Amino acid sequence: MPPTSFDFADWWSKQDHRGTPVVVKMDNPNWSMLEIESPGSGGATTFDKKGRGKNAKQLTWVLLLKAHRAAGCLAWLAHGLWLLLSAVKKRLVQKQGVANPEKSNTHRGKLHKFIKGFLAFALVMLGFELIAHTSGWTPRLRMPSSSSLSLHSMLQAVYVFWVQLRANYIAPPLQTLANFCIVLFLIQSADRIILCVGCLWIKYRRIKVVANPATLESQDLEQPGVGFPMVLVQVPMCNEREVYEQSVSAICQLDWPKDRLLIQVLDDSDEPDIQLLIQGEVQKWRQKGVNIVYRHRLVRSGYKAGNLKSAMACDYVKDYEFVAIFDADFQPKPDFLKVTVPHLKEDPELALVQARWSFTNKDENLLTRLQNVNLSFHFEVEQQVNGVFLSFFGFNGTAGVWRIKALEESGGWLERTTVEDMDIAVRAHLQGWKFLFVNDVRCLCELPESYEAYRKQQHRWHSGPMQLFRLCMPDIVTAKIPLWKKGNLIFLFFLLRKLILPFYSFTLFCIILPMTMFVPESHLPVWVICYVPAVMSFLNVLPAPRSFPFLVPYLLFENTMSVTKFNAMISGLFQLGSAYEWVVTKKTGRASEADLLAAISRDSAEVLPKQQQHLRVVSESGLDLLAKLQDKPKKAGKKGNRLYRKELTLAFLLLTAAARSLLSAQGVHFYFLLFQGISFLVIGLDLIGEQVS
Numbered sequence: 001m002p003p004t005s006f007d008f009a010d011w012w013s014k015q016d017h018r019g020t021p022v023v024v025k026m027d028n029p030n031w032s033m034l035e036i037e038s039p040g041s042g043g044a045t046t047f048d049k050k051g052r053g054k055n056a057k058q059l060t061w062v063l064l065l066k067a068h069r070a071a072g073c074l075a076w077l078a079h080g081l082w083l084l085l086s087a088v089k090k091r092l093v094q095k096q097g098v099a100n101p102e103k104s105n106t107h108r109g110k111l112h113k114f115i116k117g118f119l120a121f122a123l124v125m126l127g128f129e130l131i132a133h134t135s136g137w138t139p140r141l142r143m144p145s146s147s148s149l150s151l152h153s154m155l156q157a158v159y160v161f162w163v164q165l166r167a168n169y170i171a172p173p174l175q176t177l178a179n180f181c182i183v184l185f186l187i188q189s190a191d192r193i194i195l196c197v198g199c200l201w202i203k204y205r206r207i208k209v210v211a212n213p214a215t216l217e218s219q220d221l222e223q224p225g226v227g228f229p230m231v232l233v234q235v236p237m238c239n240e241r242e243v244y245e246q247s248v249s250a251i252c253q254l255d256w257p258k259d260r261l262l263i264q265v266l267d268d269s270d271e272p273d274i275q276l277l278i279q280g281e282v283q284k285w286r287q288k289g290v291n292i293v294y295r296h297r298l299v300r301s302g303y304k305a306g307n308l309k310s311a312m313a314c315d316y317v318k319d320y321e322f323v324a325i326f327d328a329d330f331q332p333k334p335d336f337l338k339v340t341v342p343h344l345k346e347d348p349e350l351a352l353v354q355a356r357w358s359f360t361n362k363d364e365n366l367l368t369r370l371q372n373v374n375l376s377f378h379f380e381v382e383q384q385v386n387g388v389f390l391s392f393f394g395f396n397g398t399a400g401v402w403r404i405k406a407l408e409e410s411g412g413w414l415e416r417t418t419v420e421d422m423d424i425a426v427r428a429h430l431q432g433w434k435f436l437f438v439n440d441v442r443c444l445c446e447l448p449e450s451y452e453a454y455r456k457q458q459h460r461w462h463s464g465p466m467q468l469f470r471l472c473m474p475d476i477v478t479a480k481i482p483l484w485k486k487g488n489l490i491f492l493f494f495l496l497r498k499l500i501l502p503f504y505s506f507t508l509f510c511i512i513l514p515m516t517m518f519v520p521e522s523h524l525p526v527w528v529i530c531y532v533p534a535v536m537s538f539l540n541v542l543p544a545p546r547s548f549p550f551l552v553p554y555l556l557f558e559n560t561m562s563v564t565k566f567n568a569m570i571s572g573l574f575q576l577g578s579a580y581e582w583v584v585t586k587k588t589g590r591a592s593e594a595d596l597l598a599a600i601s602r603d604s605a606e607v608l609p610k611q612q613q614h615l616r617v618v619s620e621s622g623l624d625l626l627a628k629l630q631d632k633p634k635k636a637g638k639k640g641n642r643l644y645r646k647e648l649t650l651a652f653l654l655l656t657a658a659a660r661s662l663l664s665a666q667g668v669h670f671y672f673l674l675f676q677g678i679s680f681l682v683i684g685l686d687l688i689g690e691q692v693s
Helices: 011-014 058-094 110-135 151-205 244-254 272-287 301-311 314-318 339-347 367-387 404-409 420-430 451-478 484-517 528-543 545-573 592-605 608-619 624-632 645-663 668-682
Strands: 021-025 028-035 232-235 262-267 292-294 322-325 352-359 400-403 434-445
Touching: 110 151, 110 292, 110 484, 110 545, 151 367, 151 484, 232 244, 232 301, 232 314, 244 262, 244 272, 244 292, 244 352, 262 272, 262 301, 262 592, 292 301, 301 420, 339 352, 339 400, 352 367, 352 404, 352 420, 367 528, 367 545, 367 592, 400 404, 400 420, 400 645, 404 420, 404 624, 420 451, 451 484, 451 545, 484 528, 484 545, 484 645, 528 545, 528 668, 545 645, 645 668
Parallel strands: 232 262, 232 322, 262 292, 352 434
Antiparallel strands: 021 028, 322 400, 352 400
C-alpha cells in the first residue's frame, strides 16, 4: 500500500533540477498533480511549439501514477472475487446465513426432479464426449467388428449407437420443438416492437392525459366544495409493521375536502402488537380532524380480495361515488385525487384511472435496479399504449381510482384467484367499461429488496393469470363485445404475455439450448441466442435510460427468472398445490425512517390543550409500545439467505453444456451458456439483493 500522503517539495529544493517541478499528492485511490513555478531561476527549460514544458521526470511520474491506478483496479477486482468465493464457501460448505436448509429439502417438485435428471444425463454425456474427443472418434465412425471384445471397442460401439440414436430419433423432435419456440419468440418480439412503436407515436404526437381542475368547481359560492365528489380511500394491509405509518400519513394529507372524503384502513394483521400500532396511528389522525376509520377482520378469508369485499359491504359506502385503493407501502402526493378524479367525472363510461408507480429504493441494490427496468417498461410502454389505443389494461391493484358503479356492475371483488386486481379489470372490460392510464401521475412505493420476497411476488403474479384464464374463458367467448376485443383478451393479454412468454423463455434458453450441445444434429442459430435477445433487452431498457449499464445483467436475469415464472404458470394453469399461495411481499420501510424521526420531533413540539393530553397518550403512533414489545422474546426461527435448488441445478447444467460447447468450438454459444450459468449460480446461492448476515 502506498502512503496516504507523499510530498517531495523538500527533496526538490535540494536537487539541481531542470524543467518544470511537479508536486504529486498520493491519496489512494485518487491521485492529483499540481504544477508550480520553479523555486530557482538558474535552470533551463525547453518548450515545444505550443509552449508546453518537456520533462522526463514529469512523464515518469505520470506513468507511475497510471501504473498504480491499474494495480489498484486489479486489486479491487481480486478483492471482489475473493468476497464472492467466500460467500459461496459460507453458503455451500459452512451453511452460514442459510435459513432452514433441512426444511427446504422436503419441498422438491417435479420440475426440480426433471432438471436434476437432465443434469445427470448431461454429466454422463460430457464424460462420454470427452472420451470420444480424445480418442478421435467422429459421428461418421462405423460400428466395430464383433470379433473385438476390448473395452475400447465396446465404448466405440456405444458411441456409434448413441450417434445413430440421437441423429434418427432425438434430433428431429428436438429441432421441431426448437423451431416452434423460435416462432413463439419471434411473435412475442414482434408484439414488443409494436408496443414500442406505439409508445414512440405517443411521444411524437405528444399525447398526454391532463386533468381539468374546472371539473371540480362549483357554482354555489356558499358551498364551494359541493363540486368535489364523494371519494372513499381504502388502504388494505396485513402485518405491515415497517410501512403502515408512512402510508397512513401520506393518505391522510390528501388535498380534498374533509367532508367529501373517508379513509378506510383495512387491517388483516394477525399480530396483536401491529394491530395496536395501526389503531394508534388511525386514532392520532382522527384527532387531527381526518375522517378515517379502522377495520379489522377476525377471519382473514380471501386475502386482499376478501378484505376489500368486506369493506365495500359497509352501509355508508353507498354514499360515495369513487374509491381509491393504495397498498400499505404507497405514498400518494397530496394532489393525487385532484389529478385523477376529474377524468372519472368528465367521462361517465370511464371505470378506472390508473397512476404510475415510482420507487423510493430503485438504486438500493442490483435486484431493485433490474426490477426498475422491468416495471418502467411495463408502465411507460405496455400500460400507456394499451390505455391510449385500447382503453383497456390490467389493473395494478393499487394507486388507482375506481367508479363504484363499475365495480358493482362487474360483480365486485371475488376471492377466486390470487390476482383480484386483474380479475375485476377483465370483468369490467367485458361489461364495456373503459380504462385510463395517467403516465404523468406517479405514486411512491417500495420494491422488494430480497430475492426471496421478489420470487414469491413473481410466483403470485404469474400463477394468478392462468387461474383467471381458466375461469374467464367462457365469459370472454359469450361476452357481447367486439370480436377484436375478444381476440386481444385471449391471444395478447393472456396467451402471449402470460403463458407463451415464460414457456419459451424457459424451454428455449434453459432446456433446448444446453441439449443442442449434446445433440449437435439440432441447433439454434446465433441470432436467436444473441442478436434478437439483445435488441429486446435494449427496448426494455429504453424507458429507464440510467439502467443502460445493466443491459447484459438484465438479459441474464430475465432468463434466470423464467424458471420461477414457468413453474408458477404451470401451477396456475393446472391448479397445482402452490397455485393459491399468497405471501405478503416483505417491506423494509427505508423511506419512512427519516419521516418517522421528523414526525417524532414535530409531535413533541406541538402544544395541545390540557383536555387533549389524555387522548394524546393513547393516540401516539406506538413508539413506546413498540419499544416494550421489542423486549419480548421473538418467535423461534432463523432468518437468513436461502439456497434455491432449481436455480443451482440449472447453473451446473448450463456450465456443463458450456464445457461441451468447447469441443465443438461454438464461441457465441459457449459465452452465453457460461454467463447464463454464472447468473443461475449467483441467484441460486441468493447472492443478489438484500443479504442477511
